[in-house]
Amino acid sequence: MAGKVVIGSDHGGFSLKEFAIKLLTEMGYEVVDAGPEAPVSCDYPVYAEKVAKQVCAENIPGILICGTGLGMSMAANKHKGIRAAMCTNEYMATMARAHNNANILCLGERVIGPGLAESIIRAFMTSEFEGDRHLRRINLFDPQ
Ligand code: RB5
Secondary structure, rough: OOEEEEEEEHHHHHHHHHHHHHHHHHOEEEEOOOOOOOOOOOHHHHHHHHHHHHHHHHHOEEEEEOOOOOHHHHHHHHOOOEEEEEEEOOOOOOOHHHHOOOOOOEEEEOOOHHHHHHHHHHHHHHOOEEEHHHHHHHHOOOOO
């Protein structure tokens, strides 16, 4: 088992959530689906809160998907201890982990296709925080 990850979306990110759950399961992760269960109109802050709470409580990574990834990142970053990064390419995902110790990856289903999403998810899940001066900088805005 590669570890545990919690994932949520709104209606705008539902299809990519289903794709990501399949991918992460194939990668060997235990995937917790925080919802929604169907692509019906819903409010992204509700799912951002569910995922943020589990990420903090269990110290596990999270993934949030909406239409643009923007609303999810704004909502998730309101929660103490959350460093959510909206990424549109693999480099951003790698650096979000390596330099920013991001604990939630935000994606926009209406912005990127599934192929790029897969590369971004793989990069985020397999990159590690470098610590050192980057920890000092994070502590300046989000003391651990
Ligand atoms: C829903 O239409 C859309 O506003 C939402 O998915 C997201 O993109 C918000 O940031």
